[in-house]
Amino acid sequence: MISSESLDSADPLAAHRALFLRDENVVAYLDGNSLGRPLIASIDRVHRFLTEQWGARLIRGWDESWLDLPERIGDDLGRAALGAGPGQVTIGDSTTVLLYKLIRAAVDARPGRTEIIIDRDNFPTDRFVVEGIAAERGLSVVWIGGEKGDGADGAPASDSGVNVKRLMKKLSARTAVVVLSQVAYRSGYLADVAELTSAAHEVGALVVWDLSHSVGAVPIELDAWGVDLATGCSYKYLNGGPGAPAFAYVRAELQGQLRQPIQGWLGTAAPFAMGQGYTPATGIRSFTSGTPPIVGMLAMQDMIALIEKVGITAIREKSVALTEFAIELAADMLPNARLASPRNAAERGSHITLDGDGFDRIVPKLWAQGILPDFRSPDGIRIGMSPLSTSFTEVELGIWGIRHPGK
Numbered sequence: 396m397i398s399s400e401s402l403d404s405a406d407p408l409a410a411h412r413a414l415f416l417r418d419e420n421v422v423a424y425l426d427g428n429s430l431g432r433p434l435i436a437s438i439d440r441v442h443r444f445l446t447e448q449w450g451a452r453l454i455r456g457w458d459e460s461w462l463d464l465p466e467r468i469g470d471d472l473g474r475a476a477l478g479a480g481p482g483q484v485t486i487g488d489s490t491t492v493l494l495y496k497l498i499r500a501a502v503d504a505r506p507g508r509t510e511i512i513i514d515r516d517n518f519p520t521d522r523f524v525v526e527g528i529a530a531e532r533g534l535s536v537v538w539i540g541g542e543k544g545d546g547a548d549g550a551p552a553s554d555s556g557v558n559v560k561r562l563m564k565k566l567s568a569r570t571a572v573v574v575l576s577q578v579a580y581r582s583g584y585l586a587d588v589a590e591l592t593s594a595a596h597e598v599g600a601l602v603v604w605d606l607s608h609s610v611g612a613v614p615i616e617l618d619a620w621g622v623d624l625a626t627g628c629s630y631k632y633l634n635g636g637p638g639a640p641a642f643a644y645v646r647a648e649l650q651g652q653l654r655q656p657i658q659g660w661l662g663t664a665a666p667f668a669m670g671q672g673y674t675p676a677t678g679i680r681s682f683t684s685g686t687p688p689i690v691g692m693l694a695m696q697d698m699i700a701l702i703e704k705v706g707i708t709a710i711r712e713k714s715v716a717l718t719e720f721a722i723e724l725a726a727d728m729l730p731n732a733r734l735a736s737p738r739n740a741a742e743r744g745s746h747i748t749l750d751g752d753g754f755d756r757i758v759p760k761l762w763a764q765g766i767l768p769d770f771r772s773p774d775g776i777r778i779g780m781s782p783l784s785t786s787f788t789e790v791e792l793g794i795w796g797i798r799h800p801g802k
Protein backbone atom coordinates (compact mmCIF):
# COMPACT_ATOMS: atom_id res chain seq x y z
CA MET A 396 0.00 0.00 0.00
CA ILE A 397 1.14 3.53 -0.78
CA SER A 398 2.55 5.26 2.31
CA SER A 399 0.90 8.16 4.10
CA GLU A 400 4.10 10.19 3.68
CA SER A 401 4.00 9.92 -0.10
CA LEU A 402 0.28 10.71 -0.16
CA ASP A 403 0.93 13.80 1.96
CA SER A 404 3.78 14.97 -0.23
CA ALA A 405 1.69 14.48 -3.39
CA ASP A 406 -1.35 16.25 -1.84
CA PRO A 407 -2.02 19.50 -3.74
CA LEU A 408 -3.88 20.90 -0.71
CA ALA A 409 -1.21 19.98 1.86
CA ALA A 410 0.02 23.55 2.31
CA HIS A 411 -3.36 24.60 3.74
CA ARG A 412 -2.80 22.50 6.84
CA ALA A 413 -0.39 25.14 8.12
CA LEU A 414 -3.25 27.66 8.22
CA PHE A 415 -4.86 25.83 11.15
CA LEU A 416 -3.92 26.13 14.81
CA ARG A 417 -2.16 23.06 16.11
CA ASP A 418 -1.31 21.79 19.58
CA GLU A 419 1.70 19.56 19.97
CA ASN A 420 -0.21 17.20 22.27
CA VAL A 421 -2.65 16.35 19.50
CA VAL A 422 -1.08 13.63 17.40
CA ALA A 423 -3.98 12.91 15.05
CA TYR A 424 -7.20 14.92 14.92
CA LEU A 425 -9.95 12.77 13.40
CA ASP A 426 -13.02 14.57 14.68
CA GLY A 427 -13.11 17.72 12.57
CA ASN A 428 -16.63 16.65 11.54
CA SER A 429 -17.74 17.28 15.13
CA LEU A 430 -15.64 20.35 15.84
CA GLY A 431 -13.29 21.77 13.22
CA ARG A 432 -9.87 23.10 14.22
CA PRO A 433 -9.53 26.89 14.46
CA LEU A 434 -7.89 28.76 11.62
CA ILE A 435 -4.98 30.93 12.78
CA ALA A 436 -6.56 33.85 10.92
CA SER A 437 -9.55 33.66 13.26
CA ILE A 438 -7.43 34.62 16.29
CA ASP A 439 -6.70 37.98 14.73
CA ARG A 440 -10.26 38.41 13.50
CA VAL A 441 -11.75 37.83 16.95
CA HIS A 442 -9.13 40.04 18.61
CA ARG A 443 -9.73 42.86 16.14
CA PHE A 444 -13.47 42.60 16.56
CA LEU A 445 -13.23 42.93 20.33
CA THR A 446 -10.86 45.88 20.25
CA GLU A 447 -11.81 47.81 17.11
CA GLN A 448 -15.49 46.94 16.78
CA TRP A 449 -17.10 46.09 20.08
CA GLY A 450 -14.61 48.10 22.16
CA ALA A 451 -14.48 51.18 19.97
CA ARG A 452 -17.81 51.32 18.15
CA LEU A 453 -19.89 50.12 21.10
CA ILE A 454 -23.62 50.55 20.38
CA ARG A 455 -22.90 52.28 17.07
CA GLY A 456 -21.62 48.98 15.67
CA TRP A 457 -25.18 47.75 15.22
CA ASP A 458 -25.98 50.61 12.86
CA GLU A 459 -22.83 50.26 10.89
CA SER A 460 -22.37 46.63 10.13
CA TRP A 461 -23.37 44.09 12.70
CA LEU A 462 -27.06 43.87 11.91
CA ASP A 463 -26.39 42.86 8.30
CA LEU A 464 -23.68 40.37 9.17
CA PRO A 465 -25.90 37.23 9.30
CA GLU A 466 -27.08 37.85 5.74
CA ARG A 467 -23.67 38.93 4.42
CA ILE A 468 -22.07 35.76 5.75
CA GLY A 469 -25.10 33.85 4.49
CA ASP A 470 -24.52 35.12 0.95
CA ASP A 471 -20.81 34.26 1.17
CA LEU A 472 -21.60 30.78 2.42
CA GLY A 473 -24.26 30.35 -0.26
CA ARG A 474 -21.76 31.23 -2.97
CA ALA A 475 -18.78 29.28 -1.55
CA ALA A 476 -20.43 26.09 -0.39
CA LEU A 477 -24.19 25.85 -0.90
CA GLY A 478 -24.82 26.67 -4.55
CA ALA A 479 -27.26 29.32 -3.35
CA GLY A 480 -27.80 32.72 -4.91
CA PRO A 481 -27.92 35.82 -2.65
CA GLY A 482 -30.76 36.62 -0.27
CA GLN A 483 -31.59 33.02 0.64
CA VAL A 484 -29.21 32.20 3.50
CA THR A 485 -28.90 33.63 6.98
CA ILE A 486 -26.85 32.76 10.07
CA GLY A 487 -28.69 32.60 13.35
CA ASP A 488 -29.74 30.11 15.97
CA SER A 489 -28.48 26.60 16.67
CA THR A 490 -29.22 23.89 14.11
CA THR A 491 -31.80 22.46 16.51
CA VAL A 492 -33.71 25.73 16.74
CA LEU A 493 -33.46 26.35 12.99
CA LEU A 494 -34.76 22.83 12.31
CA TYR A 495 -37.73 23.70 14.50
CA LYS A 496 -38.36 26.99 12.71
CA LEU A 497 -38.03 25.53 9.21
CA ILE A 498 -40.02 22.34 9.83
CA ARG A 499 -42.80 24.25 11.61
CA ALA A 500 -42.96 26.76 8.77
CA ALA A 501 -43.08 23.94 6.21
CA VAL A 502 -45.76 21.97 8.06
CA ASP A 503 -47.94 25.06 8.36
CA ALA A 504 -47.57 25.66 4.61
CA ARG A 505 -49.16 22.24 3.93
CA PRO A 506 -52.49 22.47 5.81
CA GLY A 507 -54.62 19.32 5.78
CA ARG A 508 -51.59 17.05 5.38
CA THR A 509 -50.97 14.84 8.39
CA GLU A 510 -47.53 13.25 8.16
CA ILE A 511 -43.86 14.12 8.60
CA ILE A 512 -41.32 11.63 7.22
CA ILE A 513 -37.88 11.17 8.82
CA ASP A 514 -35.42 8.27 9.06
CA ARG A 515 -34.63 6.40 12.29
CA ASP A 516 -30.94 6.82 11.55
CA ASN A 517 -31.13 10.59 11.52
CA PHE A 518 -29.31 12.60 14.19
CA PRO A 519 -31.18 12.59 17.53
CA THR A 520 -31.97 16.31 17.56
CA ASP A 521 -33.60 16.09 14.11
CA ARG A 522 -35.80 13.21 15.29
CA PHE A 523 -36.67 14.91 18.55
CA VAL A 524 -37.64 18.16 16.84
CA VAL A 525 -39.87 16.24 14.40
CA GLU A 526 -41.50 14.28 17.24
CA GLY A 527 -42.11 17.50 19.15
CA ILE A 528 -43.66 19.27 16.18
CA ALA A 529 -45.83 16.26 15.38
CA ALA A 530 -47.18 16.27 18.96
CA GLU A 531 -47.70 20.02 18.89
CA ARG A 532 -49.57 20.02 15.56
CA GLY A 533 -51.43 16.69 15.88
CA LEU A 534 -49.45 15.02 13.07
CA SER A 535 -47.97 11.54 12.70
CA VAL A 536 -44.30 10.71 12.27
CA VAL A 537 -43.69 8.24 9.44
CA TRP A 538 -40.36 6.51 9.94
CA ILE A 539 -37.97 5.27 7.30
CA GLY A 540 -36.22 2.32 8.91
CA GLY A 541 -37.48 -0.56 10.98
CA GLU A 542 -38.74 -2.40 7.89
CA LYS A 543 -38.05 -6.04 7.14
CA GLY A 544 -34.40 -6.49 6.29
CA ASP A 545 -33.32 -3.72 8.61
CA GLY A 546 -31.60 -4.47 11.89
CA ALA A 547 -33.62 -5.82 14.82
CA ASP A 548 -33.47 -2.47 16.59
CA GLY A 549 -35.22 -0.82 13.69
CA ALA A 550 -32.11 0.81 12.32
CA PRO A 551 -31.40 0.58 8.60
CA ALA A 552 -28.39 -1.40 7.45
CA SER A 553 -25.51 0.29 9.20
CA ASP A 554 -23.53 1.11 6.10
CA SER A 555 -26.29 2.85 4.16
CA GLY A 556 -28.92 5.57 4.36
CA VAL A 557 -32.01 6.95 2.67
CA ASN A 558 -32.29 6.31 -1.07
CA VAL A 559 -35.21 7.13 -3.32
CA LYS A 560 -36.64 3.62 -3.17
CA ARG A 561 -36.93 3.73 0.62
CA LEU A 562 -38.42 7.23 0.56
CA MET A 563 -40.99 6.43 -2.15
CA LYS A 564 -42.50 3.69 0.03
CA LYS A 565 -43.47 6.32 2.61
CA LEU A 566 -44.48 9.26 0.44
CA SER A 567 -48.16 9.97 -0.18
CA ALA A 568 -50.68 12.77 -0.51
CA ARG A 569 -50.66 12.81 3.32
CA THR A 570 -46.99 13.84 3.47
CA ALA A 571 -46.52 17.43 4.57
CA VAL A 572 -42.75 17.50 5.09
CA VAL A 573 -39.75 15.20 4.69
CA VAL A 574 -36.69 15.75 6.93
CA LEU A 575 -33.39 14.23 5.79
CA SER A 576 -29.64 14.61 6.25
CA GLN A 577 -27.43 14.87 3.18
CA VAL A 578 -24.63 12.97 4.94
CA ALA A 579 -25.68 10.56 7.70
CA TYR A 580 -23.88 11.39 10.95
CA ARG A 581 -23.01 7.78 11.73
CA SER A 582 -22.60 5.86 8.47
CA GLY A 583 -21.48 8.81 6.37
CA TYR A 584 -23.99 7.81 3.64
CA LEU A 585 -24.28 10.59 1.07
CA ALA A 586 -27.88 11.03 -0.06
CA ASP A 587 -28.90 12.15 -3.54
CA VAL A 588 -30.48 15.48 -2.60
CA ALA A 589 -31.86 16.34 -6.04
CA GLU A 590 -33.46 12.94 -6.60
CA LEU A 591 -35.00 12.69 -3.13
CA THR A 592 -36.26 16.29 -3.25
CA SER A 593 -37.95 15.80 -6.57
CA ALA A 594 -39.58 12.54 -5.39
CA ALA A 595 -41.10 14.46 -2.45
CA HIS A 596 -42.21 17.29 -4.73
CA GLU A 597 -44.06 14.74 -6.90
CA VAL A 598 -46.52 14.24 -4.03
CA GLY A 599 -46.62 17.94 -3.14
CA ALA A 600 -44.48 17.72 0.02
CA LEU A 601 -41.71 20.06 1.14
CA VAL A 602 -38.25 18.83 2.16
CA VAL A 603 -36.01 20.18 4.93
CA TRP A 604 -32.37 19.14 4.43
CA ASP A 605 -29.86 18.97 7.28
CA LEU A 606 -26.41 19.71 5.84
CA SER A 607 -24.49 19.56 9.14
CA HIS A 608 -22.22 16.70 8.06
CA SER A 609 -21.82 17.77 4.45
CA VAL A 610 -21.38 21.54 4.17
CA GLY A 611 -17.76 22.41 3.50
CA ALA A 612 -16.78 18.85 2.54
CA VAL A 613 -19.23 17.79 -0.17
CA PRO A 614 -20.46 19.70 -3.26
CA ILE A 615 -23.91 21.23 -2.72
CA GLU A 616 -26.14 22.93 -5.31
CA LEU A 617 -29.27 23.97 -3.43
CA ASP A 618 -30.65 26.26 -6.14
CA ALA A 619 -30.01 23.83 -9.00
CA TRP A 620 -31.33 20.85 -7.03
CA GLY A 621 -34.64 22.57 -6.32
CA VAL A 622 -34.20 22.41 -2.54
CA ASP A 623 -36.91 24.12 -0.48
CA LEU A 624 -35.28 24.52 2.92
CA ALA A 625 -31.98 23.58 4.52
CA THR A 626 -29.99 24.12 7.68
CA GLY A 627 -26.72 22.91 9.17
CA CYS A 628 -23.96 23.46 11.68
CA SER A 629 -21.10 25.89 11.21
CA TYR A 630 -18.76 24.37 13.81
CA LYS A 631 -18.07 21.15 11.89
CA TYR A 632 -16.46 21.50 8.44
CA LEU A 633 -17.04 25.27 8.60
CA ASN A 634 -14.69 25.64 11.60
CA GLY A 635 -16.80 28.33 13.29
CA GLY A 636 -15.88 27.18 16.82
CA PRO A 637 -17.86 25.54 19.63
CA GLY A 638 -21.51 26.56 19.48
CA ALA A 639 -21.08 28.83 16.45
CA PRO A 640 -24.55 29.63 15.07
CA ALA A 641 -26.05 27.55 12.28
CA PHE A 642 -27.28 28.67 8.85
CA ALA A 643 -30.71 28.48 7.26
CA TYR A 644 -31.53 28.41 3.54
CA VAL A 645 -35.02 29.32 2.41
CA ARG A 646 -35.60 29.20 -1.33
CA ALA A 647 -36.50 32.68 -2.64
CA GLU A 648 -39.91 31.64 -4.01
CA LEU A 649 -40.94 30.25 -0.62
CA GLN A 650 -39.91 33.22 1.48
CA GLY A 651 -43.18 35.10 1.11
CA GLN A 652 -45.28 31.97 1.72
CA LEU A 653 -43.63 30.54 4.81
CA ARG A 654 -44.13 31.86 8.35
CA GLN A 655 -41.66 30.71 10.99
CA PRO A 656 -43.03 30.24 14.51
CA ILE A 657 -40.68 32.28 16.72
CA GLN A 658 -41.90 35.80 16.11
CA GLY A 659 -39.35 38.27 17.37
CA TRP A 660 -38.65 41.94 16.87
CA LEU A 661 -35.63 41.53 14.60
CA GLY A 662 -37.65 39.51 12.10
CA THR A 663 -40.08 42.34 11.55
CA ALA A 664 -40.24 44.85 8.73
CA ALA A 665 -39.36 47.80 11.00
CA PRO A 666 -37.74 46.60 14.24
CA PHE A 667 -36.73 50.03 15.48
CA ALA A 668 -40.23 51.46 15.09
CA MET A 669 -40.96 49.45 18.26
CA GLY A 670 -44.56 49.21 17.08
CA GLN A 671 -47.56 47.06 17.99
CA GLY A 672 -48.30 43.80 16.21
CA TYR A 673 -45.92 41.50 14.33
CA THR A 674 -45.38 42.31 10.66
CA PRO A 675 -42.68 40.01 9.25
CA ALA A 676 -39.83 41.44 7.19
CA THR A 677 -39.72 40.49 3.55
CA GLY A 678 -37.00 38.10 2.45
CA ILE A 679 -34.77 35.83 4.48
CA ARG A 680 -34.74 38.23 7.45
CA SER A 681 -38.23 37.07 8.39
CA PHE A 682 -36.49 33.89 9.62
CA THR A 683 -34.57 35.89 12.24
CA SER A 684 -36.08 36.07 15.72
CA GLY A 685 -33.82 37.92 18.15
CA THR A 686 -30.42 39.60 18.29
CA PRO A 687 -27.92 37.70 16.14
CA PRO A 688 -24.92 36.12 17.93
CA ILE A 689 -22.29 38.29 16.24
CA VAL A 690 -19.21 37.14 18.19
CA GLY A 691 -20.12 33.53 17.44
CA MET A 692 -20.17 34.08 13.70
CA LEU A 693 -16.71 35.63 13.38
CA ALA A 694 -14.48 32.59 12.90
CA MET A 695 -16.59 30.83 10.27
CA GLN A 696 -15.89 33.71 7.90
CA ASP A 697 -12.24 32.66 7.60
CA MET A 698 -13.17 29.09 6.70
CA ILE A 699 -15.86 30.17 4.23
CA ALA A 700 -13.27 32.37 2.49
CA LEU A 701 -10.77 29.50 2.40
CA ILE A 702 -13.35 27.08 0.98
CA GLU A 703 -14.18 29.58 -1.74
CA LYS A 704 -10.50 30.11 -2.56
CA VAL A 705 -9.65 26.39 -2.76
CA GLY A 706 -12.93 25.36 -4.38
CA ILE A 707 -15.26 22.58 -3.27
CA THR A 708 -14.24 20.29 -6.16
CA ALA A 709 -10.63 20.11 -4.97
CA ILE A 710 -11.82 19.74 -1.37
CA ARG A 711 -14.06 16.83 -2.33
CA GLU A 712 -11.21 15.13 -4.23
CA LYS A 713 -9.01 15.18 -1.15
CA SER A 714 -11.89 14.07 1.04
CA VAL A 715 -12.48 11.02 -1.16
CA ALA A 716 -8.75 10.21 -1.15
CA LEU A 717 -8.67 10.44 2.67
CA THR A 718 -11.71 8.23 3.27
CA GLU A 719 -10.51 5.74 0.63
CA PHE A 720 -7.11 5.57 2.34
CA ALA A 721 -8.74 5.07 5.75
CA ILE A 722 -10.91 2.23 4.45
CA GLU A 723 -8.00 0.46 2.75
CA LEU A 724 -5.78 0.80 5.80
CA ALA A 725 -8.54 -0.47 8.09
CA ALA A 726 -9.15 -3.48 5.85
CA ASP A 727 -5.43 -4.20 6.03
CA MET A 728 -4.74 -3.52 9.69
CA LEU A 729 -8.05 -4.15 11.47
CA PRO A 730 -9.34 -7.52 10.25
CA ASN A 731 -11.95 -7.66 13.02
CA ALA A 732 -13.46 -4.23 12.34
CA ARG A 733 -16.58 -3.91 10.17
CA LEU A 734 -16.90 -0.97 7.82
CA ALA A 735 -20.21 0.70 8.73
CA SER A 736 -19.98 3.21 5.88
CA PRO A 737 -20.55 2.91 2.13
CA ARG A 738 -17.65 1.26 0.30
CA ASN A 739 -18.47 3.27 -2.83
CA ALA A 740 -16.92 6.76 -2.56
CA ALA A 741 -19.77 8.32 -4.53
CA GLU A 742 -22.15 7.36 -1.70
CA ARG A 743 -19.92 8.59 1.11
CA GLY A 744 -19.27 11.90 2.86
CA SER A 745 -16.02 12.80 4.61
CA HIS A 746 -16.09 10.40 7.56
CA ILE A 747 -16.23 6.65 8.04
CA THR A 748 -17.36 4.50 10.94
CA LEU A 749 -15.72 1.23 11.91
CA ASP A 750 -17.70 -1.08 14.17
CA GLY A 751 -15.85 -3.55 16.36
CA ASP A 752 -16.19 -5.40 19.63
CA GLY A 753 -14.68 -3.45 22.49
CA PHE A 754 -14.27 -0.26 20.45
CA ASP A 755 -16.00 1.65 23.24
CA ARG A 756 -13.01 0.84 25.47
CA ILE A 757 -10.42 1.85 22.87
CA VAL A 758 -11.47 5.45 22.29
CA PRO A 759 -10.61 6.77 25.80
CA LYS A 760 -7.16 5.17 25.50
CA LEU A 761 -6.59 6.89 22.16
CA TRP A 762 -7.78 10.25 23.49
CA ALA A 763 -5.25 9.95 26.33
CA GLN A 764 -2.52 9.65 23.66
CA GLY A 765 -3.68 12.63 21.61
CA ILE A 766 -5.30 10.50 18.90
CA LEU A 767 -8.81 11.90 18.63
CA PRO A 768 -11.44 9.98 16.69
CA ASP A 769 -15.03 9.85 17.93
CA PHE A 770 -17.10 7.08 19.46
CA ARG A 771 -20.60 6.36 18.20
CA SER A 772 -22.84 3.99 20.09
CA PRO A 773 -22.97 1.03 20.37
CA ASP A 774 -19.53 -0.01 19.09
CA GLY A 775 -18.40 2.40 16.40
CA ILE A 776 -15.23 4.43 16.05
CA ARG A 777 -15.93 7.34 13.75
CA ILE A 778 -13.04 8.80 11.82
CA GLY A 779 -13.75 12.26 10.49
CA MET A 780 -11.49 13.77 7.87
CA SER A 781 -11.63 17.51 7.41
CA PRO A 782 -10.09 17.84 3.95
CA LEU A 783 -8.19 21.10 4.46
CA SER A 784 -6.72 20.27 7.86
CA THR A 785 -6.35 16.47 8.01
CA SER A 786 -3.22 14.71 6.73
CA PHE A 787 -2.92 11.16 5.45
CA THR A 788 -0.38 10.64 8.23
CA GLU A 789 -3.00 11.51 10.84
CA VAL A 790 -5.32 8.92 9.31
CA GLU A 791 -2.59 6.29 9.48
CA LEU A 792 -1.79 7.17 13.10
CA GLY A 793 -5.48 6.81 13.92
CA ILE A 794 -5.87 3.37 12.35
CA TRP A 795 -2.55 2.29 13.84
CA GLY A 796 -3.76 3.47 17.25
CA ILE A 797 -6.97 1.42 17.00
CA ARG A 798 -4.84 -1.64 16.33
CA HIS A 799 -2.38 -0.87 19.13
CA PRO A 800 -4.38 1.09 21.71
CA GLY A 801 -2.09 0.14 24.60
CA LYS A 802 -3.32 -0.53 28.11
Ligand SMILES: *Cc1c(COP(=O)(O)O)cnc(C)c1O
Pocket residue numbers: 489490491492518520521576580605607608628641
Ligand atom coordinates in the same frame (compact mmCIF):
# COMPACT_ATOMS: atom_id res chain seq x y z
C1 LIG B 1 -24.17 18.06 14.64
C2 LIG B 1 -25.58 17.90 14.20
C3 LIG B 1 -26.61 18.61 14.82
C4 LIG B 1 -26.32 19.46 16.04
O1 LIG B 1 -27.31 20.41 16.29
P1 LIG B 1 -27.02 21.58 17.36
O2 LIG B 1 -28.29 22.28 17.48
O3 LIG B 1 -25.90 22.39 16.80
O4 LIG B 1 -26.57 20.92 18.63
C5 LIG B 1 -27.90 18.48 14.31
N1 LIG B 1 -28.15 17.67 13.24
C6 LIG B 1 -27.17 16.98 12.62
C7 LIG B 1 -27.49 16.12 11.45
C8 LIG B 1 -25.86 17.07 13.09
O5 LIG B 1 -24.89 16.37 12.49
